[in-house]
Amino acid sequence: MAGIQSFFEYVDRKDNQDRFVEHLSQWVAVKSVSASREDRGKCFEMMNLVRDEMVKLGIDVELCDNPDKYQTFEDSEEPVPLPPIILGKLGGDLNKKTICVYGHLDVQPAEITDGWDTEPFVLQEIDGKLYGRGSTDDKGPVLCWLEMIHSFQTLKMDLPVNLKFCFEGMEESGSEGLETLIELRRDTFFKDVDYVCISDNYWLGKKTPCLTYGLRGCLYFHAEIKCAKNDLHSGIYGGQVHEGMVDLVHLWSKLIDQKHHCLVPGFYDDVEPLGDGETDIYDRIDFDVNDFKKDIKVNRLIGEVEGDNIKSKRNILMNRWRYPTLSLHGIHGAYDGDRSKTVIPGTITGHFSCRIVPNQNVEDIEKKVMDYCYQVHRESGSPNKLTMRNDTGGIWWKGDYEDNNFKAGANAMFKVFGKQPDLTREGGSIPVTLALQQATGKSVMLLPVGACDDGAHSQNEKFNRLNFINGVRYFS
């Protein structure tokens, strides 16, 4: 039986890599946008495609009906079926540990008119970067697991662990049905899982691999303000009608100040105090503030201290991982074009969300935000009706990075990249993390495959080829 060295030789070969890329381009071509009613068929197609490929690899696959069955979009009451969830199993050796791998096969919306340089659903390689929607979030990482198995099989190598798979098609739209299924299968499929591994996040930089032991939670809010039955012409009605846009702007201006400090009373009360020596953790991490700024082209970051790279790095990482924040995403119902439309929107909905951290309580923050919004609006004296809605995107999570799961992850990273991974947290939420931890009672580790500049959810999302030159592996 070939050793791990043969495996590396095999997957580093250009002809094999080209095959992996071609495989990814087939997956990217399936426009499995879970947020769009029109693309729901493509979500089903994607799940079926991967199911078939897994069967070919000898994986024992069950395509589970989504337990939530249907979903309704806001534009119509017509229900839309939810895509199935894949549960798979490979190997049942009682002497081996069983790792459960999670991934998702749906993607964020993307149109070339959003500002992409290439067609989002046509994978295109430029200088070793593979551009396409879903390339890094999360089709690329899922494909890595399947191609790893295929390579082991080709080389007739034995897998050192049993594998279980849980792949869903609704991650970008609230993972509908997933937690119910995990709960339903807690005592069957998930019962004998020893460790959980999730590949759905990113390295902090581009050079040092990472293992991730913490996530912020996400609470999403919708503030609907109705000022008139229909949209109104600002020439006729301007100056007479209390505009919903004015209400929303003042509400938002009282939610967050210009230094991005959240103004909701008590918002920061339960944030874990900075521990003794905690700042050392951040100081050790490989993170270049200037490189980070250059990638996303921002002039100055929040917490940046001019001329003090150490302090800047520390503040920026803490703002990303261990402090909560509030973001304003946009407005539904207002004019969104790029011309000069003179409309007073009749009903608008302002979308914003909070990232929450240990030890903030979901219900407490939701109540504080909602109550405060109603209070601010009431005190504004506006005659318009405000209606708040909210949905929970996910609770924060913090794991133990000293357990065996993380040790094995660190060993693997060292074997591939020749250096110890940084132990990081993520600013975003991955709700399934907590669900899988609770269902299995076991350690969950996030093992990111993509780089910091992959642009998940953005225009020009990409996934890197991994180069192996002079004994070192690095991203293109």
Place this chain on the structure above:
Amino acid sequence: MAGIQSFFEYVDRKDNQDRFVEHLSQWVAVKSVSASREDRGKCFEMMNLVRDEMVKLGIDVELCDNPDKYQTFEDSEEPVPLPPIILGKLGGDLNKKTICVYGHLDVQPAEITDGWDTEPFVLQEIDGKLYGRGSTDDKGPVLCWLEMIHSFQTLKMDLPVNLKFCFEGMEESGSEGLETLIELRRDTFFKDVDYVCISDNYWLGKKTPCLTYGLRGCLYFHAEIKCAKNDLHSGIYGGQVHEGMVDLVHLWSKLIDQKHHCLVPGFYDDVEPLGDGETDIYDRIDFDVNDFKKDIKVNRLIGEVEGDNIKSKRNILMNRWRYPTLSLHGIHGAYDGDRSKTVIPGTITGHFSCRIVPNQNVEDIEKKVMDYCYQVHRESGSPNKLTMRNDTGGIWWKGDYEDNNFKAGANAMFKVFGKQPDLTREGGSIPVTLALQQATGKSVMLLPVGACDDGAHSQNEKFNRLNFINGVRYFS
């Protein structure tokens, strides 16, 4: 030759009215949205259609190439041809006065998903109301002129005036090319015009006809804020990046307060002071505040005084006609859907506009608004770049409602409706008014045909059938 009584009998007949409605439905079916690149062909089709119909009526028509020739949309540099402008002439009797009539044949954008109850480009009659985009703005009114001529001709009646027509296809998109053409034909086509009549506005209510002698101007502003190269995931970047949305919200909150008072320093400096007895003008006008509120379903209007209908009416009419205001229209580049997208938009453009009044100066207000925006943004300490753009939608205008043009208009209204029209102003701008006044040096009168609740620029735009029962004409 038949007298005016025969004319009324003819146009009040149901079979003839049905024919007029059928005619309007043909015009509404042509989706001549001037703001959309895709519909530009339909704008040309509409101009050609009306040209052909005018020729059939014996009008001497010239389809003038648009002097500005091409337009570029922001999404591409590919130029799009501008629709032609119709100039027409009927009658050249030197013993008659010559009236020049203006109208436009393009319409605002409309999709049934905007919240229409019926297909916007399929005219549908419900309870005597004719729903469809352009029905009242401005296809219906233009069609009235042509059907009037056709009725006179059918009845072999002689028109008491010579008529000239100026119909354009770009009114909803800045009337591109129109002012140039008017200027070019100032000493030829427009030379012998005695009076100008424009039918492109609305009655103040639903029962009393109006003649309009004043308009507010419109200055449109675009505030572009760039915080990052691309859209960013708020999970990864929230709390690190100064969000453009936060900058825009704070900028807007400092432009207009919650009482809808514009905070730009000096904005109100040149507003004409309230004249002696000026409030009497407003008190005499037939305007029901509660009816008005019910139509658009607003809870309370700006300036409304509880329990004092006279004061409320006065304040509301003054806010609409003689005071300036500022409206927030929406944001380009932010999330505009109705779900929970966790995006930090990379570049956003906030759209807002000011309605200006006598004696505010266009350049002065533009400069005050632009300077103030830059100052507020600079003082906010944001690292993001603000770029202001603006376009002039039109200057304010005030005519003399005691001249012969208005006397003739009042006589005509009295003949049709049996009562004197109210003399009103409009809150919106109609830039061609000033252009035609300047080119001809003659009196311009606005003669509205539509009712206050027609919903120009809104969902469910409609035009009323005119009923004649028991000697009284009224809207359905």
